[in-house]
Amino acid sequence: MLKQAADVLKNASRAVVMTGAGCSVEAGIPDFRSPSGWWRQIDPRTVATTEALEHRYELFHAFYAARIEQLREVRPHNGHSILSKWEHQGRLQLIATQNVDGLHQAAGNRNVQELHGSIRHFRCASCGRPGAEQAFLDRAPCTCGGRLRPDVVLFGEQLPEEAWHASLAAIRAADVVLVIGTSLQVYPVNQLPFLTDGTLILLNAEETGEDHRFDLVLHGRAAQLLQAMDEQ
Numbered sequence: 001m002l003k004q005a006a007d008v009l010k011n012a013s014r015a016v017v018m019t020g021a022g023c024s025v026e027a028g029i030p031d032f033r034s035p036s037g038w039w040r041q042i043d044p045r046t047v048a049t050t051e052a053l054e055h056r057y058e059l060f061h062a063f064y065a066a067r068i069e070q071l072r073e074v075r076p077h078n079g080h081s082i083l084s085k086w087e088h089q090g091r092l093q094l095i096a097t098q099n100v101d102g103l104h105q106a107a108g109n110r111n112v113q114e115l116h117g118s119i120r121h122f123r124c125a126s127c128g129r130p131g132a133e134q135a136f137l138d139r140a141p142c143t144c145g146g147r148l149r150p151d152v153v154l155f156g157e158q159l160p161e162e163a164w165h166a167s168l169a170a171i172r173a174a175d176v177v178l179v180i181g182t183s184l185q186v187y188p189v190n191q192l193p194f195l196t197d198g199t200l201i202l203l204n205a206e207e208t209g210e211d212h213r214f215d216l217v218l219h220g221r222a223a224q225l226l227q228a229m230d231e232q
């Protein structure tokens with residue numbers, strides 16, 4: 001199966017990768033749904049919401065401040081580097097990611113579409129003006145008096161249009177879509193892979209409810225599997 005997946009990629013000319021939280025786990029960032037996921041202790045749906053931003057800012061702020069702290073020492077892993085190498089070799093056209101951590105860009109990928117925004121950027125929740133990370137951490141208000149928030153997509157918010165359209169177009173035109181480290185439970189991003197006519201490959205640590213819809217499924221850790229594919 002690994003060799004088959006490597007062969008499909010080797011012969012591809014318009015490959016697209018879609019990543020989820022599982023693609024960052026080996027870099028030291030916990031995902032949300034597997035047993036080690038730290039959202040087991042705090043339900044994300046109660047915090048990553050517009051309701052929390054507006055009515056429970058203390059909790060909202062504490063949650064994102066902890067996530068930002070957690071990212072400080074984190075660096076891309078070998079799997080990220082391989083995806084970057086594939087883009088520079090012209091094998092990989094685009095990465096559509098649900099991750100907000102910026103690790104694909106840190107590894108050197110240039111064409112990254114952040115479908116759920118970024119925790120590396122901040123803006124005023126009232127006027128939309130950009131703000132600095134330190135100002136958010138210090139709870140400094142915007143010059144308009146509004147509160148700062150990370151530029152992530154909260155539950156109930158629209159996805160960034162440009163990222164969505166660019167990802168959709170690339171996936172529709174792709175000859176291979178490689179999906180890495182996602183439970184495929186978050187709508188609408190979980191629909192994207194199935195809009196391709198290309199070969200669909202899944203790399204994930206555990207079974208997802210959608211495994212049967214893929215042409216090839218490899219269960220294992222993202223960085224290890226990417227390295228093995230690259231060697232092939």
Ligand code: NAD
Binds near residue numbers: 022033116
């Ligand atoms: P998820 O937590 O729902 O699913 C992660 C999947 O990755 C699970 O099926 C798990 O088995 C698998 N996995 C865990 N470790 C792995 C590894 N080493 N290699 C391969 N697979 C592994 O995450 P999701 O599907 O991305 O969706 C949930 C939401 O989580 C998204 O909105 C995303 O924005 C957010 N999120 C992002 C980050 C981040 O930016 N790094 C971290 C946590 C959650």
